Amino acid sequence: MATYDDPRILRAIAHPTRNRVLHELSAAGSLRAADIAKRTGIPANQASFHLRQLAKYGLVEVAPDAGRDKRDRVWKLVDDDITLNPREIVEQPGGEAAYTVFQRSSVAWGHHLVDQAFQLPGEGEDPAKRIVSETSLRLTKDDADQLRRDLNEVVARYRDAGRRSDDDLDLYSVYQLIQPMPDLAGEHDPV
Incomplete structure (x- = not known):
């Protein structure tokens, strides 16, 4: 796992298309620009x-062993787990602005995922393709850390299986939040 603290990286991954490219590479393991273009619906030159x-x-690199020949450029993530150190990022020049851009982009993406998850299934759409679950647990900090590790192991097992599969699989988003229960922040019960 690589931990990044460069504010420029936040700006790079805050871009929605680059973020989607990272998701595609994470799920597939390695892809050509043409594969990413097909999966995301953008032109190959943009990919x-x-x-x-x-x-x-330093987030992706060419995977020379994955190409069919020396001209075939296949890309992969440098590290499967991108971890950011926001405290160190905001303390650097330009870090607070970069973190604000990244935070806005991440919150917007989170809202989009939740909005999509709660859409009613379309005609003929399998409702089981959207799974929404929320659970409240009483945990110690150590238990919460263990839960995070356990969930990450399960997700990694499925990610690795998807990478080994030759089937044409759908891309799913798994969005996890493990945090202390936030306050209601000004919310009031309707009267």
């Missing part, structure tokens, strides 16, 4: 541009 931007910040 190549975003891959080069991510490579500039």
Whole structure:
């Protein structure tokens, strides 16, 4: 697991298309720019541009062994687990602004995921494709850390199985939050 503390990396991954490229590479293991273009619906030259931007910040790299020949450029994540150190980032020049951009983008993406999860299934759509679950637990900090590790192991097992599969699989988003229960923040019960 690599921990990043460069504010420029936050700006790079705050871009929605680059963030989606990272998700595609995480799920697949390695892909060509043309594969990413097909999966995301963007032109191949844009996929190549975003891959080069991510490579500039050390997040992705060319996987020479994955190509069919020397001209076949296949990309992979440098590390499967991208961890950010926000405290160190905001203390650097430009860090607070970069963190604000990243935070806005991440919150917007989280809202989008939740909004999509709660959409009524369309005609003929399998309702089991959207699974929403919320659970409240009483935990010690150590228990919460163990829960995070356990969930990450389960997710990694499924990610690795998906990478080994030759089947045409759908891309799913698994969005986890493990945090102390937040206050209601000004919410009031309706009268």
